[in-house]
Amino acid sequence: MSQALSEYLKQCLTDDRLQRFNDVVKFRTRHLTVVLENVYHEHNASAVLRTCDCLGIQDVHVIESLNSFAPNPEVALGASKWLTVHNYRSEPDSSDRPPSNISVDCIRHLKENGFRVLSTSPRQDSLPLSQVPFDQKTAIVFGAEQIGVSDEAISESDDLIHIPMFGFTESFNVSVSAAVILQHLATLLHASDIDWQLTDTEHGELTERWVRQSLGSKLEPLIRRFNDEQISR
Secondary structure, X not given: OOXXXXXXXXXXXXXXXXXXXXXXXXXXXXXXXXXXXXXXXHHHHHHHHHHHHHHOEOEEEEEEOOOOOOOOHHHHXXXXXXXXXXXXXXXXXXXXXXXXXXXXXXXXHHHHOOOEEEEEOOOOOOEEHHHOOOOOOEXXXXXXXXXXXXXXXXXXXXXXXXXXXXXXXXXXXXXHXXXXXXXXXXXXXXXXXXXXXXXXXXXXHHHHHHHHHHHHHHHHHHHHHHHHHHHHO
């Protein structure tokens, strides 16, 4: 989007709306990201997205090798439109490709982009949350309800982590686990000297995207009007 068009579209929003974008984007981060592997319950999927938005975690990687990811809009409260959701799913012509390889592709992609990948697991060799290393970009993998993170994802991960439990129940619901882990890590991140905020370029690109989404059905007519005005000059 050209700078002129960007400024033109911003004029169509209120100053309060634009200020809200500026306030929120300052706390967005790509140092911490989330991977959801085959989370199918719409309430859980929606709650995790809402947690990510509330904590300023911009990117969510969604693996859909066994089922579709379908957030409940009443629970997510529109959180997904403010996030950058990356979907990993089988292509229509790749029926011979094992579904588990989709998880491997996602994790390897994250590693190639500098992330340490940590999968949530109650196994005895997993690290308690308080010992999670956080000196580099980190991706947390949350698995499907009941079955957890796949063996393939675990084998590709750099480490396993868990929330210590002291009761009869062995695990939290996936949405609760995500809230506990991500809030803990976000607090550590904000208290650290890590350069966790978005770059100026990312700041501008994300704000422009939010402007476009806020305009909704008005966007295309406004772009046409802008182009017509440019031609008539």
